[in-house]
Amino acid sequence: MDRYESAKEMYASYGIDTEAALSKLKEVPISLHCWQGDDVIGFDSKQALSGGIQTTGNYPGKATTPEELMADIEKVISLVPGRLKLNLHASYAIIEEGDHADRDSISSKHFEKWVAFAKKHHMGFDFNPTFFSHPKMKDGLSLTSPDEETRKFWVEHGKRCIEISEYLAGETGMPVVMNIWIPDGMKDIPGDRMGPRARYKQSLDEILSIPYDKSKVLVCLESKVFGIGFESYTAGSSEFCMNYVMQKGILPLMDNGHYHPTEVVSDKISAMLLFSDKLALHVTRGVRWDSDHVVLYDDETKEIMKEIVRCDALDRVFIATDYFDASINRIAAWVTGVRSVQKALLFALLQPNATLKALQDEGRFTELMALQEELKTMPIGDVWTEYLKREGIVSAYIPEIKAYEEKILKERM
Ligand code: RNT
Ligand code: ZN
Numbered sequence: 240m241d242r243y244e245s246a247k248e249m250y251a252s253y254g255i256d257t258e259a260a261l262s263k264l265k266e267v268p269i270s271l272h273c274w275q276g277d278d279v280i281g282f283d284s285k286q287a288l289s290g291g292i293q294t295t296g297n298y299p300g301k302a303t304t305p306e307e308l309m310a311d312i313e314k315v316i317s318l319v320p321g322r323l324k325l326n327l328h329a330s331y332a333i334i335e336e337g338d339h340a341d342r343d344s345i346s347s348k349h350f351e352k353w354v355a356f357a358k359k360h361h362m363g364f365d366f367n368p369t370f371f372s373h374p375k376m377k378d379g380l381s382l383t384s385p386d387e388e389t390r391k392f393w394v395e396h397g398k399r400c401i402e403i404s405e406y407l408a409g410e411t412g413m414p415v416v417m418n419i420w421i422p423d424g425m426k427d428i429p430g431d432r433m434g435p436r437a438r439y440k441q442s443l444d445e446i447l448s449i450p451y452d453k454s455k456v457l458v459c460l461e462s463k464v465f466g467i468g469f470e471s472y473t474a475g476s477s478e479f480c481m482n483y484v485m486q487k488g489i490l491p492l493m494d495n496g497h498y499h500p501t502e503v504v505s506d507k508i509s510a511m512l513l514f515s516d517k518l519a520l521h522v523t524r525g526v527r528w529d530s531d532h533v534v535l536y537d538d539e540t541k542e543i544m545k546e547i548v549r550c551d552a553l554d555r556v557f558i559a560t561d562y563f564d565a566s567i568n569r570i571a572a573w574v575t576g577v578r579s580v581q582k583a584l585l586f587a588l589l590q591p592n593a594t595l596k597a598l599q600d601e602g603r604f605t606e607l608m609a610l611q612e613e614l615k616t617m618p619i620g621d622v623w624t625e626y627l628k629r630e631g632i633v634s635a636y637i638p639e640i641k642a643y644e645e646k647i648l649k650e651r652m
Pocket of ligand 1: 420
């Protein structure tokens with residue numbers, strides 16, 4: 240018997256419908272972060288990466304122009320099944336020579352080429368103001384800066400990004416999740432914790448004061464516990480961000496690299512969904528710190544997806560990838576990470592959630608544990624392979640990537 244048919248029968252014996260799982264999986268958009276392709280450099284100020292985040296490694300062939308980055312993303316798209324959105328940072332603005340637009344003055348015209356690219360691939364957008372890697376960061380600070388001119392510059396940047404997000408949503412007909420994250424914090428013990436947070440709050444209020452269509456632009460706020468060079472204090476802590484989004488009715492964004500090492504986002508999702516209508520996620524992999532390694536098909540990624548599925552929240556949770564590894568082929572990094580998210584989602588869709596819930600509610604904990612262990616060795620690989628086949632995507636992607644490396648990447652300086 241065909242491997243998929245046999246897997247289908249095995250799942251059916253647990254009451255699981257693999258066909259239903261596959262058609263669901265196909266519909267869930269994953270927001271593809273553009274910044275894996277060029278080590279988070281972008282095209283505007285081309286400064287070294289700052290903001291307490293870091294890429295390590297120097298694998299040859301990174302994209303340095305919009306054309307190269309688009310070509311690489313195109314390759315990624317050809318190796319990933321399902322629906323994707325394109326997640327851009329403002330620093331990926333395409334500014335012609337002689338045009339002096341800076342972060343406080345960029346506008347829709349700097350994203351026209353991206354719009355054409357997204358339309359060609361039937362992708363929606365997500366968007367991010369870029370509060371790092373720029374000469375206007377003063378003492379490493381943006382929206383929390385005590386220097387009024389600096390703070391205002393970044394407030395203007397935030398406003399421009401809402402306008403650009405609205406434009407991107409209008410062009411594609413799909414809502415844009417616009418995520419605000421700032422690195423602002425302190426390397427050493429602060430002399431004032433309240434001041435920067437008060438300025439952050441005020442800056443956000445100012446950014447959000449411009450009129451925009453809230454059905455088109457979903458603004459969210461990403462918290463963080465620490466950054467490199469900001470080890471002692473982060474203005475946008477979890478409590479700050481959670482309280483702010485609740486008060487203003489915007490969305491929380493949780494990045495699973497942004498918590499203390501034994502805290503897990505999978506445990507936070509249900510709590511958040513009881514209070515927030517919508518929730519945004521950055522899926523990443525921290526190794527000992529917020530290292531942003533490529534996402535793998537690992538326990539926590541599976542647990543995150545299981546939570547989204549069993550909370551019946553696929554339409555309330557926005558899933559985006561967020562990592563950057565410069566030590567390996569960047570296309571492979573992208574493809575491996577996005578496929579891992581999708582595989583974890585498939586794993587989640589193949590769980591007998593009603594049965595597991597009933598075992599828990601009935602206090603049958605021995606069976607609950609045993610069944611969850613049994614499910615781990617079910618033939619999900621055969622269902623995944625069938626999915627790729629139906630989507631017309633190759634299973635083994637390394638040969639394709641090697642060929643692209645030979646032909647394209649090696650030609651780049
Ligand atoms: C940094 C945050 C943030 C960035 C991107 C580039 O720790 O996770 O989301 O990774 O915006
Ligand atoms: Zn993030």
